[in-house]
Amino acid sequence: MGIRLGAAWYPEHWDEVTWRQDLKLMREAGLNVVRIAEFAWADIEPSEGHFALDWLERAVSLAAEHGLDVVMGTPTAAPPAWLTQAYPEVLAVDEHGRRAQHGKRCHYDVTSSLYQKLCARVVEELARRFGPDERVIGWQIDNEYNRVSFSEQARRAFQEWLQGLYVDDEGRPSLAALNSAWTTSYWSQKYTSWSQIPLPAEQNHNPALILRFHQFVTEAYCRFQRLQLEIIRRYARPGQWITSNFMGFFHGFDHYRICEELDLASWDHYIGTGHLDLVRAGAAHDLTRGFKRRNFWVMETQPGCVNWAPINNMLDRGEARAMAWNGIGRGADAVLYWQWRSALNGQEQYHGTLVAPDGTPRPFYQEVKRLSEDLQKVGDLLDGQTIRAEVALLHSYDDRWAIEAQRHHRDFDPLAHYLHYYRCFAGRSIMTDIISSRAPLSDHGYKLVIGAPVHIIDEAIAAELKRFASEGGHLVLSIRSGFKDAHNRLHQSRPPALLQDAAGMYVEEYYALLEPVPLRLELGGQAIEGQGQIWAEWLTPLEGTQVLARYGSSNGWLDGQAAVTAHPYGAGWVYYVGAWLDERTQAALMGWIAERAGVRPVLAGLPENVAALRRGDAIVVVSARRERCQLSLPGRYRDQLTGRLLEVELELEPYGVAVLVPA
Ligand code: GLA
Secondary structure (H helix, E strand, O other): OOOEEEEEEOHHHOOHHHHHHHHHHHHHOOOOEEEEOOOOHHHHOOEOOEOOOHHHHHHHHHHHHOOOEEEEEOOOOOOOHHHHHHOHHHEOEOOOOOEOOOOOOOOEOOOOHHHHHHHHHHHHHHHHHHOOOOOEEEEEOOOOOOOOOOOHHHHHHHHHHHHHHOEOOOOOEOHHHHHHHOOOOHHHOOOOOHHHOOOOOOOOOOHHHHHHHHHHHHHHHHHHHHHHHHHHHHHOOOOOEEEOEEOOOOOOOOHHHHHHOOOOOEEEEOOOOOOOOHHHHHHHHHHHHHHHOOOEEEEEEOOOOOOOOOOOOOOOOOHHHHHHHHHHOOOEEEEEEOOOEOOOOOOOOOOOOOEOOOOOEOOHHHHHHHHHHHHHHHHHHHOOOOOOOOEEEEEOHHHHHHHHHOOOOOOOOHHHHHHHHHHHHHOOOOOEEEEEOOOOOOOOOOOEEEEOOOOEOOHHHHHHHHHHHHOOOEEEEEOOOOOEOOOOOEOOOOOOOOOHHHHOEEEEEEEEOOOOEEEEEEEOOEEEEEEEEEEEEEEEEOOOOEEEEEEOOOOOOOOOOEEEEEEEEOOEEEEEEOEEEOHHHHHHHHHHHHHHHOOOOOOOOOOOOEEEEEEOOEEEEEEOOOOOEEEEOOOOEEEOOOOOEEOOEEEEOOOOEEEEEEO
């Protein structure tokens, strides 16, 4: 089937004549998949228990007649007005105790068992009708899970969930176990009944409570999703897959957990204000690929502009094509635009679309057409091809929640710190996986693994990292690694707890920095005068550990202490980076480590905001630059998009794309 191209379409346009016109234009643009029904509950179940699916079936038939496959959305992100009026208790409650109003979406309380029952009923109707349907290739459950409810029912469900987590030796719920793990004698928090445990609706709660609440929200969405999965799977014909669409680095729930039960991961790729940064967008693609450790879909992408950003600027001409290829080069098997046609009313009137209210193409339509022409040329070459990376960055929602709740320095944004590492590799066109900190590392061919940081650590995580390094891998640990245990409790040994022996050092002290501290990095005879900013740690090396960087004079404590260390461990190496380094020093250090680990870029020496991505045997080169640029090639290649033979150089137009195979 090649790479899929598609758009979202909503029932507000439903009448046969319009739909036929739309389908004809979709076909002419080269689309082969349409996503429908994800907010259509009010049209699917116009009144309680009365279902109207014939129009939807007709829409599916007509799509098929025009050669388009269908992705069916379950409409549960938008409960109808009759439902919220009859059952107001299904509406979410915010931190201040206010119930959500009708008229928006995702206004439901995911912990409501009544809501789950109502969802199950509509999903069952849809699944019964479209599960066996050849024309429906897959399902999307709900839309962008995000809402957290602080209702009474959520509180009770949280308390119940905790009872399964904190148990005594015989597996019985144990408040004593919870009190001990949460250190509740502190500030007299000790609980004598499960019913006393609050939801963290205010700032500055117990770190264990905060972490567990995020995990609970994840479990609540898992349960909500599982209910729909089970129903759909009961009716689905073989081959129909099920996904849900996510929002990049949004961290309202643990995506690894949610994806365990899905067949496919997908995400919605928007830029909002500004322009395409290949590395920043690339990180979200790599993240999504890592959810199931295989190719993924871009379920929504921006057709020119959005309507929700501070400035809804239109992408430059050609930019969306580069945006799509940046995803395809990183393992996207489909790119779908949101949405096809403007709704005449509703909250998203100004959003970009492919077709205007009069049903004729907007300028952006041509851009999608061009992308479909690309895909006709190379779709087969890339079909079924996956990404193999030599570098893996570990990622953990627990870590992000734990640090976010206690930044210690207001500028310690865990995601910014994470991307500070990612950029050193992806920005140099080194293929990089982003995987769960709990993912097994063997059999993936990694040479370099980075924990930026591995903040919460337990025996299982530590054992896998040690095994990786001892078998010859290079392991980098950043600041704040090995600080906490699974209860978000401080480890009783110095950081990096459980990894001190592997890292050959420990953290003597940590400092939030008012001003940058100077440091000197020495890499094989070359010295770099750099800085640590925001956060610095005084490292105490153990025997046999090399010191790669030392602090200059600053607060007295750090003066002359180790800032970066390297320690041989088994057949490999463990590096500890004790400060948030300035960009130049960070790039030099990561470049040096990558070289020692034998990691190679797909193409070296690329200009800023140009990426070379390897998918199977092909190299996808993408420019997100407004001006032309040249790059040199290490051999002879043929560009499969133009058919040109390239000897030593490739010239790219603004936002240019090439798909190279060795010639
Ligand atoms: C989200 C939603 C879509 C639409 C777009 C607009 O990603 O999933 O339904 O609202 O944003 O950018």
